[in-house]
Amino acid sequence: MTILITxxxxxxxxxxxxxxADGVIxxxxxxxxxxxxxxxxxxxxxxxxxxxxxxxxxxxxxxDTETVLTGSRAAxxxxxxxxxxxxxxxxxxxxxxxVEQVWRxxxxxxxxxxxxxxxxxxxxxxxxxxxxxxxxxxxxxVRVFSDDGKCVSDPALMRRALExxxxxxxxxxxxxxxxxxxxxxxxxxxxxxxxxxxxxxxAVAEEAIIARDVLLAEHVGARLHxxxxxxxxxxxxxxxxxxxGVQVTAEVTPHHLLLxxxxxxxYDATFKVNPPLRTAEDVAxxxxxLADGTIDAVATDHAPHAxxxxxxxxxxxxxxxxxxxxxxxxxVGTMVDTGLLTWREVADRxxxxxxxxxxxxxxxxxxAVGEPANLVLLDPTARAVVDPAALASKSRNxxxxxxxxxxxxxxxxxxxxxxxxxxxxxx
Amino acid sequence: MKRHLLEAAxxxxxxxxxxxxxxxxxxSALAGREVKKLxxxxxxxxxxxxxxxxxxxxxxxxxxxxxxxxxxINFSAKGSSVSKGESLKDTxxxxxxxxxxxxxxxxGSSGAPHRLATWVAGSVVNAGDGTHEHPxxxxxxxxxxxxxxxxxxxxxxxxxGDVLHSRVARSNVWLLHTLGAEVTLxxxxxxxxxxxxxWPVTVSYDxxxxxxxxxxxxxxxxxxxxxxxxxxxxxxxxxRRYGLDAxxxxxxGEDAIVMHPGPMNRGMVIAADVADSPRSTIVEQVGNGVxxxxxxxxxxxxxxx
Ligand SMILES: [Zn+2]
Numbered sequence: 001m002t003i004l005i006t007x008x009x010x011x012x013x014x015x016x017x018x019x020x021a022d023g024v025i026x027x028x029x030x031x032x033x034x035x036x037x038x039x040x041x042x043x044x045x046x047x048x049x050x051x052x053x054x055x056x057x058x059x060x061x062x063x064d065t066e067t068v069l070t071g072s073r074a075a076x077x078x079x080x081x082x083x084x085x086x087x088x089x090x091x092x093x094x095x096x097x098x099v100e101q102v103w104r105x106x107x108x109x110x111x112x113x114x115x116x117x118x119x120x121x122x123x124x125x126x127x128x129x130x131x132x133x134x135x136x137x138x139x140x141x142v143r144v145f146s147d148d149g150k151c152v153s154d155p156a157l158m159r160r161a162l163e164x165x166x167x168x169x170x171x172x173x174x175x176x177x178x179x180x181x182x183x184x185x186x187x188x189x190x191x192x193x194x195x196x197x198x199x200x201x202x203a204v205a206e207e208a209i210i211a212r213d214v215l216l217a218e219h220v221g222a223r224l225h226x227x228x229x230x231x232x233x234x235x236x237x238x239x240x241x242x243x244x245g246v247q248v249t250a251e252v253t254p255h256h257l258l259l260x261x262x263x264x265x266x267y268d269a270t271f272k273v274n275p276p277l278r279t280a281e282d283v284a285x286x287x288x289x290l291a292d293g294t295i296d297a298v299a300t301d302h303a304p305h306a307x308x309x310x311x312x313x314x315x316x317x318x319x320x321x322x323x324x325x326x327x328x329x330x331x332v333g334t335m336v337d338t339g340l341l342t343w344r345e346v347a348d349r350x351x352x353x354x355x356x357x358x359x360x361x362x363x364x365x366x367x368a369v370g371e372p373a374n375l376v377l378l379d380p381t382a383r384a385v386v387d388p389a390a391l392a393s394k395s396r397n398x399x400x401x402x403x404x405x406x407x408x409x410x411x412x413x414x415x416x417x418x419x420x421x422x423x424x425x426x427x
Numbered sequence: 428m429k430r431h432l433l434e435a436a437x438x439x440x441x442x443x444x445x446x447x448x449x450x451x452x453x454x455s456a457l458a459g460r461e462v463k464k465l466x467x468x469x470x471x472x473x474x475x476x477x478x479x480x481x482x483x484x485x486x487x488x489x490x491x492x493x494x495x496x497x498x499x500i501n502f503s504a505k506g507s508s509v510s511k512g513e514s515l516k517d518t519x520x521x522x523x524x525x526x527x528x529x530x531x532x533x534x535g536s537s538g539a540p541h542r543l544a545t546w547v548a549g550s551v552v553n554a555g556d557g558t559h560e561h562p563x564x565x566x567x568x569x570x571x572x573x574x575x576x577x578x579x580x581x582x583x584x585x586x587x588g589d590v591l592h593s594r595v596a597r598s599n600v601w602l603l604h605t606l607g608a609e610v611t612l613x614x615x616x617x618x619x620x621x622x623x624x625x626w627p628v629t630v631s632y633d634x635x636x637x638x639x640x641x642x643x644x645x646x647x648x649x650x651x652x653x654x655x656x657x658x659x660x661x662x663x664x665x666x667r668r669y670g671l672d673a674x675x676x677x678x679x680g681e682d683a684i685v686m687h688p689g690p691m692n693r694g695m696v697i698a699a700d701v702a703d704s705p706r707s708t709i710v711e712q713v714g715n716g717v718x719x720x721x722x723x724x725x726x727x728x729x730x731x732x
Contacts (some may be wrong), residue, residue: 012622178638189622194623195626197557198538198558266538267537267541313542314536392629
């Protein structure tokens with residue numbers, strides 16, 4: 001299949017024509033001509049297809065809330081060409097069999113590369129290492145291992161996991177939450193939790209684990225990735241660790257870049273998430289950390305939930321929120337429109353770095369001749385109000401409902417094929 | 428008045444005073460009457476929706492609604508299938524279909540009345556939600572203080588006990604502040620929330636130091652099991668540092684009163700001879716509770732049907 005994209009602005013720079021053929025970028029230049037179908041790129045910015053290090057696709061186990069197919073549609077509509085599927089499914093993705101199942105479902109959906117994450121411990125139980133090597137050697141070629149949803153809190157086990165995955169060129173992605181400090185925790189511990197009478201989730205419960213883990217990673221010379229960094233203190237710790245040469249990388253979610261614990265007022269459990277929404281000072285520190293590269297990547301932590309798990313009292317609700325379809329818009333609003341990131345840097349934080357962290361060799365590549373044609377074309381001037389009913393996800397728990405966000409994904413290409421055309425998913 | 432009474436924090440001074448004044452009017456209207464009943468809410472339906480056991484509070488609301496001639500339905504959800512979180516919304520829709528004009532809700536989760544209020548057309552009265560608020564308790568406490576001391580402005584109120592887990596403390600802090608009283612919270616630091624610094628109160632760890640200046644001492648309940656989570660070492664040490672015994676009571680000014688929004692744990696936070704002394708308002712708090720709840724129901728539901 002051959003597609004000629006005309007007058008598109010790679011990384012927001014000068015308009016050019018981009019010719020895509022046989023899954024790769026065949027030519028870039030002014031006034032290219034071709035007999036191929038043409039896509040009018042005027043007014044659109046082209047970025048490398050986005051890569052998400054952190055999604056919950058819920059299959060197998062909770063197909064009522066999301067499937068690999070519906071999650072893939074949401075991802076493609078959000079401009080993603082690869083997503084990492086977290087391991088906390090039912091059964092848990094802790095064997096080669098389960099990760100291969102998820103990987104095959106992704107292949108069948110064919111809209112994004114679905115890259116399974118393997119559990120660190122058997123059943124996310126936190127006591128015994130899962131067969132990490134078998135998952136790495138499987139067809140799914142797992143490189144990211146995580147018990148996400150739960151913290152690998154046992155320091156000895158965490159040390160062994162960090163050491164062990166060195167042989168696999170793998171990385172342990174830690175959900176940093178000291179469980180003894182977050183018993184019954186419902187929201188960020190501070191002025192608002194005190195008044196709302198909701199048990200606090202203190203910043204220190206995240207920071208204590210990050211501090212421990214960067215020291216462990218340094219000690220054993222292993223790679224560590226920190227999931228969904230949410231506090232100013234965590235940013236400081238990671239900055240310090242990087243200055244010491246520790247091999248640590250980190251991600252921040254779109255919701256932690258935009259929303260604060262003020263959303264808990266009114267007790268709408270759509271805004272219950274783990275780690276919780278923090279203060280405006282934390283939001284500012286996260287944006288600064290993403291801008292200066294302390295935080296490597298934006299990752300969605302897309303977490304679909306059934307209506308009954310959100311339309312209930314706060315304490316009974318499950319934590320988590322949707323993110324795939326609005327992630328780029330939130331980054332445009334919080335980081336680009338504010339002057340904190342250039343378009344090239346957006347490509348770095350949402351495509352290049354996450355692909356490197358996940359060791360995806362065919363994703364996160366530059367827009368250049370000969371490179372894989374994984375592309376997102378967005379209209380940076382469009383603005384739209386988010387309507388949860390219009391989302392491709394099977395669930396409706398979007399924290400952005402009713403909010404006007406900038407930037408619209410118009411087309412997405414996966415290896416030269418349109419997965420999204422004119423805002424419509426193609427499968 | 429707003430449509431719901433969800434928290435004392437959103438009562439302004441005019442509304443709070445209106446509730447107290449209305450309670451006083453109701454009390455004098457009923458004084459000396461043989462049949463303690465007003466026709467005000469005839470034809471209205473009040474549902475008592477209790478997800479937690481609290482016989483005292485439920486009976487108080489039931490009596491208040493009946494004295495206003497409302498039809499009362501007691502809906503005890505505790506222990507039944509509806510005690511599960513998922514069904515709060517289903518319960519709300521059922522009550523909605525039954526045409527409840529007012530829903531008095533007690534729930535173990537903070538914010539449950541707020542959620543309920545978004546799903547029903549009737550008025551919601553929070554009868555205690557988790558560790559958030561218990562606004563009618565604070566209103567009856569304020570009513571009792573005003574009755575005993577003749578004023579609220581400038582009154583020095585010491586609240587001591589498990590502030591961290593207390594909905595009564597939160598409601599009293601906001602309401603008393605709104606009404607011009609000055610609140611001092613006394614507790615071991617473990618039983619004060621992180622963030623208490625943003626509340627309009629003074630915080631002290633030393634009960635003996637603050638007692639001489641107090642007009643009101645409010646003793647909050649402390650569950651002895653809290654010591655299992657290391658909030659304090661033992662009931663005995665707690666009692667020694669923060670309990671109100673006869674010796675401590677002797678440090679109080681002559682007119683100072685002692686309040687206890689029961690259920691009481693005698694011995695640990697309040698000695699029996701203190702609870703039974705003339706300073707104690709524990710008995711009149713019960714009667715005032717009915718008057719204040721009548722006032723709340725009247726103000727929320729008493730308009731044209
Ligand atoms: Zn997580």
